[in-house]
Amino acid sequence: MKVLVAMSGGVDSSVAALVLRDQGHDVTGVTMRLWGGESDTGCCSVSDVDDARRVAQQIGIDHLVFNFSEAFDEAVVAPYVAAHVAGTTPNPCIECNRHLKFSALIERARRLGFDAVATGHHARIESVDGRRRVCRGADENKDQSYVVHMICGADLDYVVFPVGTMSKADVRAVAARAGLRTAAKPDSQDVCFIGSRTGRAGFLGSRMEFHAGEVRDESGRAVGEVPAVELVTLGQRRGLGLGGGDKRYVVAIDLPSRRVTVGGDEHLLVGTTRVVGLVWPHADDAARVAEVLVQGSAHGARAGARVTLADDGAEIVWDAPQRRISPGQSVVFYDASDTAVLGGGIVAG
Amino acid sequence: MVRPSIYLDHAATAPLRAEARGAMERHGDMVFANPSGAHRASREARTAIDEARDSVAGAIGCAPGEVVFTSGGTEGANSAVLGAVRRHGGTAVCAASEHHAVLHCVEHVGGEVVAVDATGRVDLDHLSSVLAARNDVSVVSVMAVNNETGVVNDLAAVSQVVRQHAPGAVLHTDAVQAACWLELAPLWERVDVLTLSAHKFGGPKGTGIMAVREGVHLEPLLMGGGQERDRRSGTHNVAGIVGTAAALETTVRDRAVECARLGALRDEMTGRITAALACATETAAGAPRIPGTAHLCFEGIENEELLYLLDLEGVCASAASACASGAMEPSHVLAAMGIPRERVRGSLRLSLGHTTTAAEIAEATGIIVAAAQRLATAGGPR
Numbered sequence: 001m002k003v004l005v006a007m008s009g010g011v012d013s014s015v016a017a018l019v020l021r022d023q024g025h026d027v028t029g030v031t032m033r034l035w036g037g038e039s040d041t042g043c044c045s046v047s048d049v050d051d052a053r054r055v056a057q058q059i060g061i062d063h064l065v066f067n068f069s070e071a072f073d074e075a076v077v078a079p080y081v082a083a084h085v086a087g088t089t090p091n092p093c094i095e096c097n098r099h100l101k102f103s104a105l106i107e108r109a110r111r112l113g114f115d116a117v118a119t120g121h122h123a124r125i126e127s128v129d130g131r132r133r134v135c136r137g138a139d140e141n142k143d144q145s146y147v148v149h150m151i152c153g154a155d156l157d158y159v160v161f162p163v164g165t166m167s168k169a170d171v172r173a174v175a176a177r178a179g180l181r182t183a184a185k186p187d188s189q190d191v192c193f194i195g196s197r198t199g200r201a202g203f204l205g206s207r208m209e210f211h212a213g214e215v216r217d218e219s220g221r222a223v224g225e226v227p228a229v230e231l232v233t234l235g236q237r238r239g240l241g242l243g244g245g246d247k248r249y250v251v252a253i254d255l256p257s258r259r260v261t262v263g264g265d266e267h268l269l270v271g272t273t274r275v276v277g278l279v280w281p282h283a284d285d286a287a288r289v290a291e292v293l294v295q296g297s298a299h300g301a302r303a304g305a306r307v308t309l310a311d312d313g314a315e316i317v318w319d320a321p322q323r324r325i326s327p328g329q330s331v332v333f334y335d336a337s338d339t340a341v342l343g344g345g346i347v348a349g
Numbered sequence: 350m351v352r353p354s355i356y357l358d359h360a361a362t363a364p365l366r367a368e369a370r371g372a373m374e375r376h377g378d379m380v381f382a383n384p385s386g387a388h389r390a391s392r393e394a395r396t397a398i399d400e401a402r403d404s405v406a407g408a409i410g411c412a413p414g415e416v417v418f419t420s421g422g423t424e425g426a427n428s429a430v431l432g433a434v435r436r437h438g439g440t441a442v443c444a445a446s447e448h449h450a451v452l453h454c455v456e457h458v459g460g461e462v463v464a465v466d467a468t469g470r471v472d473l474d475h476l477s478s479v480l481a482a483r484n485d486v487s488v489v490s491v492m493a494v495n496n497e498t499g500v501v502n503d504l505a506a507v508s509q510v511v512r513q514h515a516p517g518a519v520l521h522t523d524a525v526q527a528a529c530w531l532e533l534a535p536l537w538e539r540v541d542v543l544t545l546s547a548h549k550f551g552g553p554k555g556t557g558i559m560a561v562r563e564g565v566h567l568e569p570l571l572m573g574g575g576q577e578r579d580r581r582s583g584t585h586n587v588a589g590i591v592g593t594a595a596a597l598e599t600t601v602r603d604r605a606v607e608c609a610r611l612g613a614l615r616d617e618m619t620g621r622i623t624a625a626l627a628c629a630t631e632t633a634a635g636a637p638r639i640p641g642t643a644h645l646c647f648e649g650i651e652n653e654e655l656l657y658l659l660d661l662e663g664v665c666a667s668a669a670s671a672c673a674s675g676a677m678e679p680s681h682v683l684a685a686m687g688i689p690r691e692r693v694r695g696s697l698r699l700s701l702g703h704t705t706t707a708a709e710i711a712e713a714t715g716i717i718v719a720a721a722q723r724l725a726t727a728g729g730p731r
Contacts, residue, residue, distance in 0.1 A: 033676035065675035065676040067676035108651070111727040112654060
């Protein structure tokens with residue numbers, strides 16, 4: 001099989017390429033250049049490209065660099081900024097997977113005659129009740145099925161996750177045995193286009209206007225101030241200028257009037273959540289989905305719920321009240337065994 | 350699996366000419382000494398450099414004393430632009446289609462970038478108005494031949510404008526892409542500084558030539574032992590200089606014949622490609638161009654994809670320049686020419702040179718047409 005492996009320069013994708021090569025596939029590595037600006041983290045820096053190339057050289061496969069920076073700007077960075085302007089909290093890594101890795105890259109690989117695209121994600125794609133589905137990776141602490149949940153249709157037969165059946169420790173051990181330079185490289189944690197020095201506020205500050213906001217408690221009394229109401233997240237506790245006292249959380253953000261409301265965490269609980277931008281692995285999954293386990297953040301807990309379709313989205317009716325999930329965040333529906341992805345969507349604003 | 354390569358990237362770098370290799374082998378082993386020394390071994394090395402300098406001066410039409418050996422085209426361009434501004438102050442001016450070795454220097458010193466027309470030639474009216482509007486222009490840099498498109502600037506006209514509106518300015522031409530195709534003496538006649546890169550004409554990498562007209566002063570980039578009459582310090586790269594001279598001699602000797610031979614092959618190739626593919630257009634087809642470069646835009650096709658398929662079939666070609674990561678950068682040259690983004694994404698440069706054969710061109714043409722047809726059929730990028 002002719003496989004194109006997306007190599008970020010990290011240990012997981014290095015081992016993914018190695019595993020495929022050892023299985024006898026015709027493997028080509030590619031590093032996607034996504035972010036053209038300055039950054040010191042994530043998958044876009046030149047030293048990461050160097051690592052990917054050196055690993056490819058070491059294991060004897062070709063290495064390419066594809067420039068997807070314009071598409072990345074358009075599909076990930078600009079919407080990230082726009083979402084903050086609108087007061088929602090997007091997940092840029094999911095949007096990158098949706099629009100770049102599991103869309104633009106797959107399309108390009110097909111045009112170029114590859115039989116499959118592989119990445120180093122800790123997830124599996126397996127047949128569940130006769131249907132191909134994204135499933136949780138073998139290492140539950142590293143599971144990334146949440147961020148790759150949008151892979152659907154024919155792509156489920158095209159994408160390969162060679163390290164999805166391995167634990168992270170095994171991945172590092174394989175890399176170390178093969179003498180790969182990435183064996184002990186730390187995992188990337190942050191959004192690739194946001195440098196650790198400037199942070200989210202620094203990145204957004206040069207691209208949008210911030211507005212100071214007033215913090216009030218539920219009785220309407222002013223209790224604090226924030227320098228940028230656009231950077232406040234639902235459920236946030238710190239940085240609100242509240243001083244000590246009872247634990248209080250952001251329970252509401254009113255962007256137009258630049259007002260943040262804080263209160264006890266019981267005020268964050270909701271019985272239902274509306275989601276839009278639904279994705280289904282198979283076209284008729286929408287009609288079949290009902291009782292699900294819902295995960296609302298990258299490594300968050302799951303909660304039982306029933307999903308009912310509405311006109312332009314769906315409503316999640318929680319089995320028991322849940323803390324609100326910020327608008328813009330992705331939710332992913334898993335089956336009752338908490339293994340296979342049944343669908344997903346984005347929390348409505 | 351991989352076929353033997355058909356190398357159509359001579360504008361990026363040309364294979365080393367046999368004459369250059371021979372000269373370097375002869376001198377590299379025997380003449381190892383530092384030419385600045387005071388003993389017989391040094392004198393031998395010094396002789397090799399002096400002879401190379403005479404030979405290069407003959408090829409350019411300048412005096413031997415006007416030849417400065419450098420490390421390549423980038424050093425030459427940096428020396429001309431930064432050297433003029435550091436020496437004389439004032440403003441640097443260049444065309445928008447210049448190589449980054451010039452453009453980034455001009456931007457670095459806060460200079461002015463002049464527009465180009467739809468073929469990429471410097472806009473003479475804009476150049477006149479920029480020069481007339483300022484009285485402090487110390488250096489103007491206009492390339493002889495564009496490295497991406499192969500389009501030739503009218504240096505006689507450029508020179509006239511510069512001498513009229515900025516008589517005190519140093520006029521530099523980056524002639525890196527000209528050496529294989531154009532007589533250098535008529536270019537040199539028009540300018541004060543002319544820079545070349547050896548590996549583009551079949552010499553070794555890491556060597557270059559800067560011709561600086563007698564009486565024109567540039568602040569040296571490199572200071573130290575005072576070699577090259579204090580214009581470029583650093584121990585001479587004797588083997589490289591000897592190889593450079595040998596390659597240039599051969600280039601000049603074969604130039605007229607090669608221009609005719611390769612021009613015909615280039616035209617045959619572009620003719621067949623544009624006839625076979627509705628999406629393909631030749632860039633600046635009507636403009637004066639060197640015979641060795643074919644530049645095409647394939648609308649609806651991504652050049653990264655085309656280059657991959659060509660590479661798979663053994664055809665070595667290129668698009669624009671690559672960034673530090675190795676990714677293709679969108680071409681600033683084509684953007685300056687006003688070519689729409691959709692066409693720029695599908696740009697391809699095929700550059701012929703001394704090793705190119707008719708059989709290679711015939712085979713490569715078929716491969717290029719098939720690859721582009723395949724991508725066009727595949728639907729192309731969204």
